[in-house]
Amino acid sequence: MQAGLTVQAARENLAVLRDFISARLRADGVPTSISDDVVQAVDEAACNIITHGYQSQPGSIRLELVCDGGTITARLTDQAPLFDPTQLPPAKKDRPPEERAAGGMGVLLMRAMVDSISYRVTDDGNNELTLQKRYQT
Amino acid sequence: MEIEVYQQQGRVPVTIFTIRGDIDAQTYDQLQNQVQASIQAGARNVLLDMAGVNYISSYGVRALSQIYDWLRDTGETPIAGHKSPHVKLVNVSAPVSKVLETTGMDLYLDIYSDRENAIATF
Numbered sequence: 001m002q003a004g005l006t007v008q009a010a011r012e013n014l015a016v017l018r019d020f021i022s023a024r025l026r027a028d029g030v031p032t033s034i035s036d037d038v039v040q041a042v043d044e045a046a047c048n049i050i051t052h053g054y055q056s057q058p059g060s061i062r063l064e065l066v067c068d069g070g071t072i073t074a075r076l077t078d079q080a081p082l083f084d085p086t087q088l089p090p091a092k093k094d095r096p097p098e099e100r101a102a103g104g105m106g107v108l109l110m111r112a113m114v115d116s117i118s119y120r121v122t123d124d125g126n127n128e129l130t131l132q133k134r135y136q137t
Numbered sequence: 138m139e140i141e142v143y144q145q146q147g148r149v150p151v152t153i154f155t156i157r158g159d160i161d162a163q164t165y166d167q168l169q170n171q172v173q174a175s176i177q178a179g180a181r182n183v184l185l186d187m188a189g190v191n192y193i194s195s196y197g198v199r200a201l202s203q204i205y206d207w208l209r210d211t212g213e214t215p216i217a218g219h220k221s222p223h224v225k226l227v228n229v230s231a232p233v234s235k236v237l238e239t240t241g242m243d244l245y246l247d248i249y250s251d252r253e254n255a256i257a258t259f
Contacts, residue, residue, distance in 0.1 A: 011161075011162045011163040012163050014161050014162060014163060014194075015159060015161065015163065018159070018161075018192065033231075033232075036232045036235075039192070040192075040194070040232075040236065043161065043192075043194050044194060044195055047161075047162045047194065047195075047196070050162075051162070091240070105195035105198055105199065105240050106194070106195035106196075108195075108239065108240060109194075109195055109236065109239055109240065112239045113239075
């Protein structure tokens with residue numbers, strides 16, 4: 001399965017991305033517990049792009065979703081100023097809630113829900129974040 | 138997201154928020170603002186019924202964290218395992234439960250599976 005979607009970088013479109021991923025992975029027979037994790041990781045990543053990348057300025061986010069042989073790949077591309085979310089420190093879960101930054105909790109969740117996350121700058125100078133999750137078919 | 142608020146008398150008055158929909162970066166402040174308004178109106182014991190919530194993002198966790206902070210015992214420094222006696226959750230779905238465990242919020246919030254039992258613990 002291969003599918004793609006482009007949305008405006010706005011918080012109201014996070015639900016659009018989540019619904020798209022859920023529907024496509026469900027149609028491909030992926031277990032709900034697995035697709036929930038991918039949905040969570042992409043939502044956190046897209047929210048980081050909107051908040052830290054575009055800093056709530058107008059822009060777009062492209063999602064490419066591939067499910068092949070027990071590996072789900074979600075690739076997010078955007079034209080925001082270069083920003084590598086894999087360099088953000090995750091929140092420490094043993095710290096009191098008031099001492100945690102929301103961005104750090106997003107990174108913590110993103111890393112926990114998928115098997116690998118990688119960032120690169122594309123040849124045309126865009127941000128590209130790739131999240132992968134493997135599961136038993 | 139839709140939130141219904143009503144009060145039930147247990148040993149003390151408990152303000153129950155029945156939440157339906159996703160709690161994400163777009164909606165978290167709706168929950169936060171509604172609970173804050175109730176606290177300002179005098180609510181001291183809050184039960185969040187999460188039966189209608191299948192998704193919570195880090196922003197939703199931030200809202201829970203803020204609510205915890207408003208309602209924890211004043212004067213006490215929060216430490217892992219110190220659960221506020223004034224804010225609790227009930228009917229938490231599996232994906233939401235996983236997020237609470239992953240972020241460690243389950244160390245700060247009591248979670249119940251039955252609403253009446255939860256009300257009785259305040």
